[in-house]
Amino acid sequence: MSSIAENIAAIRTRIRKAALEAGRDPSLARLVAVSKTQPAGNIRAALEAGQRLFGENRVQEAQARWQELRAEHPGLRLHLIGPLQTNKAKEAVALFDCIETLDRARLAEALAREMEKQGRRVPCLIQVNTGEEPQKAGVLPADLAALLAHARGQCGLEVGGLMCIPPADEPPALHFAFLAKLARAHGLADLSMGMSADYERAAALGATYVRVGTALFGDRPAA
Numbered sequence: 001m002s003s004i005a006e007n008i009a010a011i012r013t014r015i016r017k018a019a020l021e022a023g024r025d026p027s028l029a030r031l032v033a034v035s036k037t038q039p040a041g042n043i044r045a046a047l048e049a050g051q052r053l054f055g056e057n058r059v060q061e062a063q064a065r066w067q068e069l070r071a072e073h074p075g076l077r078l079h080l081i082g083p084l085q086t087n088k089a090k091e092a093v094a095l096f097d098c099i100e101t102l103d104r105a106r107l108a109e110a111l112a113r114e115m116e117k118q119g120r121r122v123p124c125l126i127q128v129n130t131g132e133e134p135q136k137a138g139v140l141p142a143d144l145a146a147l148l149a150h151a152r153g154q155c156g157l158e159v160g161g162l163m164c165i166p167p168a169d170e171p172p173a174l175h176f177a178f179l180a181k182l183a184r185a186h187g188l189a190d191l192s193m194g195m196s197a198d199y200e201r202a203a204a205l206g207a208t209y210v211r212v213g214t215a216l217f218g219d220r221p222a223a
């Protein structure tokens, strides 16, 4: 087994254990392999290990590397986990199976237009800036209800849940619990939260997607 295959197996075991210990159905906590900036060989190793769900944070980088791989691997699913500019909505809708970073009305409108044009419905998650950090993407918690109503109502988007990236210097569990509470309040099923350092915590607190890069692939080469 490659070390990547071993890492995937170990991470899956940990996610499962964390979910079970928290009394959750472990099949609901899915591993998103964050492949941004990873060399092609690493991605191939993950595919060979059976991993089919991947996260990328840049539209162009993802396009360049996944267009071909996608044709070779039916069942592959790609999530966009980085900020999306409205002028890349077209490419994003064509490539991704889930856009986790919807965070403003204009983007919801651009995505809806593209989905209509392309005849392709891509489910979205709303990214919430739970730490209310000025430099961070995501809708402020106080504005979530309005964005959700706009995205679903006027735009007709399929919004299945919420995503967050907690502040680096705060206990992530507080933010995971907060995101879970927001999702419950709005009747949303999906929660994308948890990265290499804290995915077990997230799985225990209700994550349906954990996004793991470094712990799976090793350190990232610079972009």
Ligand SMILES: *Cc1c(COP(=O)(O)O)cnc(C)c1O
Residues within 6 Å of the ligand: 034, 036, 057, 081, 082, 165, 194, 195, 196, 197, 211, 212, 213, 214, 215
């Ligand atoms: C890079 C990235 C991750 C993965 O981070 P690791 O710490 O390497 O696991 C998860 N989520 C988002 C949004 C990212 O950009």
